[in-house]
Amino acid sequence: MSTLSAKAPEERRRRIIAAAVQVLVDKGFAGARIADVAAAAGTSPALVVYHFKSLDGALAAALASVEDAFYSDLVPDGAPSPTARLGELARLGTGSGPSVGDWTLWMEVWVRALRDPQAAELRRSLDVRWRETLRATIDAGVADGSFRCADPQAAVLRLASLLDGLAVQVELGDPDVSAARMNELWLDAAAAEVGVDPAELRSAAGTRDAVRGDAQARG
Amino acid sequence: MSTLSAKAPEERRRRIIAAAVQVLVDKGFAGARIADVAAAAGTSPALVVYHFKSLDGALAAALASVEDAFYSDLVPDGAPSPTARLGELARLGTGSGPSVGDWTLWMEVWVRALRDPQAAELRRSLDVRWRETLRATIDAGVADGSFRCADPQAAVLRLASLLDGLAVQVELGDPDVSAARMNELWLDAAAAEVGVDPAELRSAAGTRDAVRGDAQARG
DNA sequence: CCGCCAGCTGTATGGTCGTTCAGCGAATGC
DNA sequence: GCATTCGCTGAACGACCATACAGCTGGCGG
Numbered sequence: 001m002s003t004l005s006a007k008a009p010e011e012r013r014r015r016i017i018a019a020a021v022q023v024l025v026d027k028g029f030a031g032a033r034i035a036d037v038a039a040a041a042g043t044s045p046a047l048v049v050y051h052f053k054s055l056d057g058a059l060a061a062a063l064a065s066v067e068d069a070f071y072s073d074l075v076p077d078g079a080p081s082p083t084a085r086l087g088e089l090a091r092l093g094t095g096s097g098p099s100v101g102d103w104t105l106w107m108e109v110w111v112r113a114l115r116d117p118q119a120a121e122l123r124r125s126l127d128v129r130w131r132e133t134l135r136a137t138i139d140a141g142v143a144d145g146s147f148r149c150a151d152p153q154a155a156v157l158r159l160a161s162l163l164d165g166l167a168v169q170v171e172l173g174d175p176d177v178s179a180a181r182m183n184e185l186w187l188d189a190a191a192a193e194v195g196v197d198p199a200e201l202r203s204a205a206g207t208r209d210a211v212r213g214d215a216q217a218r219g
Numbered sequence: 220m221s222t223l224s225a226k227a228p229e230e231r232r233r234r235i236i237a238a239a240v241q242v243l244v245d246k247g248f249a250g251a252r253i254a255d256v257a258a259a260a261g262t263s264p265a266l267v268v269y270h271f272k273s274l275d276g277a278l279a280a281a282l283a284s285v286e287d288a289f290y291s292d293l294v295p296d297g298a299p300s301p302t303a304r305l306g307e308l309a310r311l312g313t314g315s316g317p318s319v320g321d322w323t324l325w326m327e328v329w330v331r332a333l334r335d336p337q338a339a340e341l342r343r344s345l346d347v348r349w350r351e352t353l354r355a356t357i358d359a360g361v362a363d364g365s366f367r368c369a370d371p372q373a374a375v376l377r378l379a380s381l382l383d384g385l386a387v388q389v390e391l392g393d394p395d396v397s398a399a400r401m402n403e404l405w406l407d408a409a410a411a412e413v414g415v416d417p418a419e420l421r422s423a424a425g426t427r428d429a430v431r432g433d434a435q436a437r438g
Numbered sequence: 439c440c441g442c443c444a445g446c447t448g449t450a451t452g453g454t455c456g457t458t459c460a461g462c463g464a465a466t467g468c
Numbered sequence: 469g470c471a472t473t474c475g476c477t478g479a480a481c482g483a484c485c486a487t488a489c490a491g492c493t494g495g496c497g498g
Contacts, residue, residue: 009445028330030249034486044447049487051445104333111247111330113391114323123391157388157396158381158404165384169376172332172339174346177376185377192411228475253456263477268457270475 013051016041020062021105028108032059063109063122069099070126074133082141086190087205089134093163094183100130103167131156141194148195155193162189232270235260239281240324247327251278282328282341288318289345293352301360305409306424308353312382313402319349322386350375360413367414374412381408 019041023032034055038045052058073092076085092100106123113120135156141147149155163186169177177185187205191198238260242251253274257264271277292311295304311319325342332339354375360366368374382405388396396404406424410417 012445028334031334033484045486046447046449046488047445050447055486107330107333110387110391111326114247114326115250120391124393127393153395154404154407157385157400158408161384161388161396161404162377162381163384164387165380165382166376168329168383169380172329172342174343176372177380181376185373185380188373189377231475252454264456265458265477266475269477274456 012041012043012047016043016048016051016058017061017065020058021066024059024062024108025102025104029059029112034058060118063119066099066102066105067122067126071129073100074129081204082137082144082146083196083201083204085137086141086194087187087201089137090183090187090190090205093130093167094179094186096179101167103171106164107168107171127160131160134159138194146196149193159186159190159193162186231260231262231266235262235267235270235277236280236284239277240285243278243281243327244321244323248278248331253277279337282338285318285321285324286341286345290348292319293348300423301356301363301365302415302420302423304356305360305413306406306420308356309402309406309409309424312349312386313398313405320386322390325383326387326390346379350379353378357413365415368412378405378409378412381405 016037019039020032020037022040023036027033027036032055034045034048037055037058038048041048048055048058052061076088080088095101096103109119109123113123135152138147138149138152138155142149142152166177166182166186170179170182183205184202187201188198191201235256239251239256241259242255246252246255251274253264253267256274256277257267260267267274267277271280295307299307314320328338328342332342354371357366357368357371357374361368361371385396385401385405389398389401402424403421406420407417410420
């Protein structure tokens with residue numbers, strides 16, 4: 001258990017996982033080859049198998065890693081107001097930077113989930129988590145009076161689905177739906193669902209430092 | 220150009236196309252094999268290649284055929300009122316029977332479109348057509364006073380995207396979004412977008428024979 | 439020092455398919 | 469009737485890849 005030399009293999013492993021994620025994004029499940037992953041990681045194909053037993057193993061590890069990233073993306077920094085938090089969530093789902101917004105990858109997962117139970121479960125758990133987050137935000141807003149929402153359950157389903165649908169348009173290069181437009185469209189829909197002024201929500205979405213309460217961690 | 224014998228090969232061809240569609244739905248682009256198509260069509264693998272030059276050729280023919288079906292699904296029967304037409308569109312997009320609602324297939328096309336320009340173009344043209352149909356309906360409703368809609372362009376983008384997103388949930392077997400629930404959720408969103416009573420739209424959606432005007436074919 | 443083992447690699451192996459090809463029967467044109 | 473073409477097939481062929489394997493190397497425990 002030496003500290004220095006033991007790190008190199010682990011580092012190598014991480015590199016392969018990162019490479020696998022990249023390959024998945026670039027070529028999809030259907031186009032991903034062991035050789036691609038190895039090349040992207042700067043190693044030999046055999047090493048990928050050595051560490052992950054098979055190509056599927058490597059891709060599974062890649063998915064697990066983005067799953068982790070997804071979850072950590074979702075923890076709020078500070079305790080923003082519901083309005084600010086809603087804008088924050090819009091930024092997360094809309095921006096293509098964070099894992100939540102890795103839409104190419106999610107689309108791949110969707111299609112794989114049509115036939116692969118493992119992928120279906122992954123997608124499901126991430127989706128549940130996302131909806132819970134949305135739901136908690138809406139409930140908090142309703143509780144403190146800043147939102148009005150007759151049917152939060154339906155609102156969450158619609159907003160979550162709308163996000164998925166908009167992402168498809170963006171990812172497919174729709175000329176009418178840029179990433180910025182996607183954000184706008186979603187925020188307006190969210191504003192309508194929770195009965196706030198779209199302009200207010202839009203400006204809240206742009207604001208990084210929101211009103212901080214410190215009492216509750218959850219609504 | 221005999222009438223009887225010439226039909227058999229053509230019939231065979233159609234059978235292969237239908238088989239290819241089925242295979243695409245069952246196994247997706249990634250899992251589709253010439254042998255599968257041949258087996259489903261009750262012919263030899265070689266015949267598939269004989270008629271379509273390659274597997275890709277056969278799959279392309281399959282897509283072309285669903286494209287045709289999609290377009291013919293979209294022509295309205297009669298000249299329904301905008302409200303009834305909106306319900307009709309919901310039925311089309313929501314039911315899994317007609318080509319418009321072949322969501323498994325569309326999801327496959329989406330992911331393929333991420334990397335294949337031909338698939339991207341197919342998806343784009345179908346999407347444009349769908350949005351135009353929605354837009355025409357909304358415009359007609361606004362024109363005759365039954366709808367109120369501040370930003371029809373945005374409404375169309377949101378409703379089209381929402382449909383896509385809801386379909387993903389349904390296709391992935393989400394326990395909270397059955398096909399019936401999808402219909403409901405979409406209709407409510409549509410009602411909100413065009414400022415009508417959800418209950419009215421829901422009942423119009425269930426009605427097959429709507430109020431028939433005969434003046435204009437388009438709004 | 440020595441033997442061992444984890445980490446790593448290049449090459450072989452085997453399986454899965456897409457595509458090709460030579461040919462066969464039947465209908466068709468002459 | 470005869471040659472030809474069309475529709476169709478089974479049996480190869482060969483490309484592409486995942487995986488297995490034998491071996492090399494460098495550091496670590498003894």
